[in-house]
Amino acid sequence: MGRSPCCEKAHTNKGAWTKEEDDRLIAYIRAHGEGCWRSLPKAAGLLRCGKSCRLRWINYLRPDLKRGNFSEEEDELIIKLHGLLGNKWSLIAGRLPGRTDNEIKNYWNTHIRRKLMNRGIDPATHRPLGEASHDVTTTISFGGAKEEKEKISNPNGFIHKEEKKIPVQEKCPDLNLDLRISPPLHQTTQPEPLKTGGRTLCFICSLGVKNSKDCTCSIGSSAGSSSSSSSSGSSNSSTGYDFLGLNSGLLDYRSLEMK
DNA sequence: AAGAGTCGCAACCGCACTCAC
């Protein structure tokens, strides 16, 4: 159908932001809040594209951003999450307070990739370099949703916004973007569901999906309980849900098995 | 000292998704 450009390119500044532009943007958002990025530049007196304003705010000006070096713990968490989620930088960023998807993406490409290579691990597959990927694993395919539909029965689709993005068609068959969650090497049977305090976390819930009809546990599902059940059983104060159980220690990322 | 090469990060681009109409 064709898309209209997000802004009038002829009359917009590009490139690095000046201090004055930053100040204008901060002042405007403080006064009016985020949102309506298309009209924001005009309203704020900025000769910038709305998308550019949004990016600048989210990646640089937001007051809750944690600037500075990544800690060793953050490094490891990023590696683990990347192993589970792939290049879903926004999801990964959601688990690292004060970090942005762009920052993590850059950090991955410049530091962690090299770090993994030095460890002899392929950063794309999280497997030892040169190892063929043909052992027993549970596959979450971001490329072949048809196959996955059968593995994880999902007749109605996930409710969680991010999960709805799991592609429905394989766009590039030559490119294997499969993510694999594997049992520990010594395990040959299906991994036990995650447990904490006598409660069991199903796979769907472990991925942070709220209120999924596919939930087979009692924590994240609303199919058989009210929405308050998820928040009451979690420790994430902002979202009411503990993605991957990392906050609660339910699933310690240090113990996530990566193959 | 200076030019070449490399690195790291901010910003841009284009596609995909959601939602209102």
Added chain:
DNA sequence: AGTGAGTGCGGTTGCGACTCT
């Protein structure tokens, strides 16, 4: 149901800073 505006996301690029020769 179709369309378009608004927004979000991931990949890529540009450029300044730094290192090497």
